Amino acid sequence: MTTFAELLLNGVSMGAVYALIALGFVIIFKASEVVNFAHASLLLAGGFVIAKLHGQIGFWPALAAGIAGAALVGCLVEFLVIRRSKAPDHSVLAIATIGVDIVLATEIARHIGTDVLAMGDPWGDRVVHLGPVSIAQTRIAALLVALVLITAFLLAFKHTGWGVAMRAAAEDGETAALMGVRLGRISMSAWAVAGALAAVAALFLAVFPTPGMDKATGLVALKAFPAAILGGLDSTTGALVGGLLIGVTEALMSGYQGDLAFLGRGIGDVAPFLVMLLVLLIRPAGLFGTRELTRV
């Protein structure tokens, strides 16, 4: 029982981190309908800056710098690639981001080398004991941050001009421009935000219980794909729910893999995708996604 509670709690808290990453996907998707494969390297970039700087300038400034840095990288990607693209449709642009990811990831990996970079975070390896179960402070922090950020963006998309402009631009750039929307700025801001989020996510990916970040850290971004999808690619709430769902599934499946051996060991890592498929069978646009209602 305690194991279950512990796994559940751990799943939820890990899910929060997935949610943060998923939110990054969602924002880019809302702003430009592009599935951003370069998100992994945004993560790396952000984490790298934090890890490198916290020594000199202390953790919080380093975090700020990391966020800024990742945001900057996001802007650069937007400015140098997305904006320049003559691509006829969005899936093509998605491919471009694959190329971007290869370039960035290789470059950053080269700088990281063998190192396992610690983040110098204030939480260290302290854990909070709730009765028999214990959970890392870092994870509680992650959960809170995720909740706050996601609510913030939920509101922003609904109620701010920025949100409206972003969705308008995504749907029909020309008309949005006719409304006076500066497409360039909007899409750049989206990429900046996504970058910032990536940095935050990177932080929580690299702190305890993981020893730090290395060049493989970015790969976790892949796990956030099912999260983003089963929540609904264009839904902020979806990102949260999807993230938590994935986190919990994964934790339970791997925790109980002994009893699930018939599924093949290591099922924990594929379980998220199974869940995603099930959800999509029932709701093709994810749990909270707006389904394409077309009319003729």
Add this chain to the structure above:
Amino acid sequence: GSDKSADNGDKTGADGVKLGPGVTDKTIGVGMITDLTGPYAPLGKSISQGAQLYFEQVNQAGGICGRTVEPQVRDMGYDVQKSVASYTELEPKVAAFAHFIGSATVGAVQDRIAKNGPLTLVLAWSPQMLGAKQIQMTGTTYAVDVINGVDYAVKTHGLKSGDKIGHIYVEGDYGVDSLAGSTFAAQQHGMTVVEQKVKATDADMTSQVAAMKSEGVKAIVLSVSPKQTASAVGVAAAQGLNVPFLGSNSSYAPQLLDTPVGPALVKNFVVMQAASPLSADLDAMKKLATDYKAKYPDATLDNGVMAGFTTAAITGDALKLACEKKDLTRDGIISAHRSQNAWDGGFGSKMDFTDVSQPPSRDTNILQPDKDSLGGLKTIQEASASDNAKKYEIKVG
């Protein structure tokens, strides 16, 4: 294009030495297929540096058989297709492969090597790598390392029959073979194994450790990546699961000592590895350290360098031996190599290359993380093979 109709059959050189592919009167081609861009890039880099260092020294000393050795390195980024391509490209041009990294990547061309390939030193320790005369692993298999480790734990931490030991292992033959080892050892001691399999990409071992904790294991074997080791040990410490951890040889990296879990590692984690640690008190080792520092001033000396240097040395010695027998054909080189039964090259652990179906050794060093010693590891039990390790029967292929 290349002149195809020229057959690569064996000829005889001016000095009466039979020449095989990759060998001319002036040069001997030696191939290295390594990973400079993939997951093992850092390791691969040190390994090739180690090898290059060796061949440079050899060439400065007048080469082998009066021929200069021409190392040819190819990066396959741990990608199977690239590894096949690199092998296909180098195979006709080289007398031997001084190293070839990775199981899957070697696996992809294994059958071709076994058919008519050159002597190939592989850096992968699964039993699949045994059985072909061309293919040579160093040290011993993952399983044997783990068996030695478990026996050590039983001896020192008084595990007894009926206890449970945990094993967190990564997908792939590294994990699988290690698991075979722990299972065997556990049986021998009347203990049971609690398995937890993880993917290479998993970074957070909380769930796994939680599972172990609830099973009440007395020790945990780790056949995972260094990062995963750190996570597992760290989480255990934080959750007050205070048991010894036994790490397979690729589960540790000195860099971990700088991370928050450093202390925990030093406290209750040991590494099982066939090769002697860099900190071992051996002249050869010291020389390597100084030479390496001289050539690559600001690179850190790690096991990779050592492994690369050793495999290169094995290759070099095989070539020298073959030269004495005036036969630098593939078969010549291979049989020369296979004739050695106590190769050590000054690096402590003795290796017996005569039995193609056995790893060259069954000894394992038990090492402990230590900031001050070179390579971040110090010896706490000299290379030796426990009885179980000796009687463990290795299934080839």
Add this chain to the structure above:
Amino acid sequence: MSAPPPLEVRDVTVRFSGLVALDSVGFTVEPGSIHAVIGPNGAGKSTCFNVLSGVYRASSGSLRFGGAELTKLPTHEIAALGVARTFQNIALSPHLSVADNLMLGRHRLTRTGFVSAGLRLPAARRERALHSERVAEIAAFVGLAGRLPVPVGLLPYGVQKRVELARALCMEPRLLLLDEPVAGMNGGERREMAALISAIREDLGISLLLVEHDMGMVMRLADAVTVLDFGRRIAGGTPAEVQRDPEVIRAYLGAAAEQPAAHDEEQV
């Protein structure tokens, strides 16, 4: 092909979350007649077309075409019964040539599948030859003769509208639904289109269901008119009757009906 069966629409209701787009609407399209559906914007005309062609599901009611009950059928099976339509918003493949867009209309009449197409079996060849001949005929009839190889996307809007019509004709329909065929056209083009529509009726003797805001055109072409407002049928009968109906004037025609000077009269 015999004369088409009548189309009987019986108190069809369509609901969308919250609003009733069609409220137990009923009318009958006599075989070989041109039946116009008119009404203010948002009255439910296109919705009516959409249930007829299976794009939307009716919440209740029945649509009988000959023996068949359309309400339960998926779009492609309705098409198979010989119900063709054009769209209010052009729905062509811009990159495909006019010829290919028209050939798509032959889909239901042809059989060539992946295998026979891939292997270029004689059957496929024969089928293609046969049908492209017919497509050429239809193109000539609609006045697209010269344009067959041009990608639709490069054609002006008016022409694209005619490609839509031609594509529908290529289905050899027994019932043809036209949703605002002359929207966005100028007088001359409207007159051509009108002539085209009546020519279709004369030459093929099929039934047409027409949604159009150009009253002049409706008056000229239609045999019967059904007027919708807020999803309800508020009037029906011959054009003349409908045009005099005060309810219709209030809801739809407005001043337009009284003063003949208004443009709609003159459109045709």
Add this chain to the structure above:
Amino acid sequence: MSETSVSKKPPSERPAPRALPAGASLVRVLAWAAVAVVTIMIPFYLDAFWLTAGMFAMSAAVGAIGINLLTGATGQLSMGHAFFLAVGAYGYVYFSSEPDGHLGGLGLPTPLAAVLAIALTGLAGGVFSPIAGRLKGAYLGIATLALIFLGQHVLFSAEPVTGGYNGRAVPPLELLGFGFSDDTELVVLGVPFGAPERLWYLGAALLVLSAWFARGVLRDRPGRAMNTIRDHETAAGVMGVPVARYRAGVFVLSSMYGGLAGVMLALSFQRAVPEYFGVMLSLDYLAMIVIGGLGSVGGAVIGAFFVSLLPQLLTRYSDSLPLVAQPGESGFSPAEAARVLYGAAVVAVVLFLPGGLLGLASRIRASLAGRLPHPRDTRSSS
């Protein structure tokens, strides 16, 4: 732009196809003849490395044609292609190899095994059709991504079939007593014909066949239906196209192409290793069709050659530069450079060549052949 608007915007890509002048068709015939001759000559001049590289490229081309039918022509994004390659490869291995020890197998004649393997991939695609038929766009894309992870999980776990992590040997194809392997000595015009040489011709033949078939599909009724599903789903349905069934059908077809590619790959690898069939491979396939040009057979082939040869060339010639970048020195190692260049190339093509390399080619041809018809020619009243 949103579906709700009256679309009057002519597509600015792809100029109008123009009837080729009589000369051109002759030129085309000659060009093809030249290509054929070169293809036949190559094994006599290039060494194993190039031939293997060529074989990779050709199998990639087959796979790319498949995914281009799906993603390019029908607008169904798929990131699961690698899975179907795996099914093809392992299907072939399992059907053709004799069971030995813990490894199972059916020991069927290799050609039959190949055919069955392709059928099996078709089946696998069919099983996925409830999803493939209903989803589209990014959703389908990532749903198919699941196939990769599930697939790899199975490949690693189902050891008796797949041989687990290190994979298992691939029995060489044997057609009417002629083996595609090094076993039997064969020398043609003084050139020893080993596996690479023989496989080269096999690959070329298979590629030509699959290209020919796909072209037929695209040019006829199914192709039109597919394109319309891509451009306007509802219209397709109303015109009598059973959309879901068609989507599923195309998905099956493209999986079968993947299967064939898998078989070819296995044959040239001579060993099937699960590691290979990962996400990266799927993404490479997407890169291929985008770089080559979406929706066309030619595009798929060009893209496939580009993507599968570029990295190999870069690494191959990486040692013409000083190899291992000295530690501390911050320059690229050539290997890293190769990777970066590859990524950059992908980006560059997407950015500057809408319509891909093929699009570029046809635009050049167009600008040679002359300009588009003036609006006058395409006017309604005149």
Add this chain to the structure above:
Amino acid sequence: MAADDPLPPDRPVPETETSEGGGLRVRDLRVSYGPVQALNGVSLEVPQGSVVAVLGSNGAGKSTLLRAISGTLRFHRGSVPSGSVEYAGARLSGLDAPAVVARGITQVPEGRRVFGRMTVAENLRAGTLGVRGRKAAAAAREHVLELFPVLAERAGQRAGLLSGGEQQMLAIGRALMARPRVLLLDEPTLGLAPLMSARIADTVRRINSEGTTVLLVEQNAAMALSLASHAYVLEVGEVVMSGPADELAASDEVRRRYLGEVDEEPGAEGSAPAERPVLTRWSA
């Protein structure tokens, strides 16, 4: 781009009342989409506070003209080899769409182009994105909803699901949210019921009387001419006729081609049906 070169003599110089008032002025404008020449040398003038209509059959270049003014050509890979567009004496040519909007010129694009996935309310909000001021926006909203009550009823519905006409209203309403000084309308009555197009016509009159200059592209020539003070006829990228609306409305050419009135001489499109081949029924 060649700076304002004088009008070529062969072109009809529009005699305008208040050209020094510096309304919208287009000079010898050429536009091409890649190889396609859509406009070659169009000049026209929209005096401050007037309603000017542009007629022309499909593909004549009307929308292209508006795109050139509103700076949206780039979205269609269109380019302006020569010619200029000025508003109130300041050059618009080369500005991007948002900059043009900022100068008080708003276009209602051809074919509605509402944001289908956003609600009606959000669409209206999007209309205000180019301009400052919350209160102004609120007032504008009042005004628009009063013009088109339907939009208030459907405020929460996704715009993509509105009927064709409702969408058209939304599109115009959305443009008015920016309280433009010049409104460019591209076929506003497309697909509207008679009553509704009449309503649009009134709307245009009204906003014009409120001081908004209107450049109106219409297929519905009758309505356009009844609204406009001045009109131009565009064919294949050139101005073929121009003058006061009433004069044009009186001219035979216009009556026949754009008002679609049948005149007796054969040969014109009027007799097109005669040439049309008979379509036999398909039997196979």
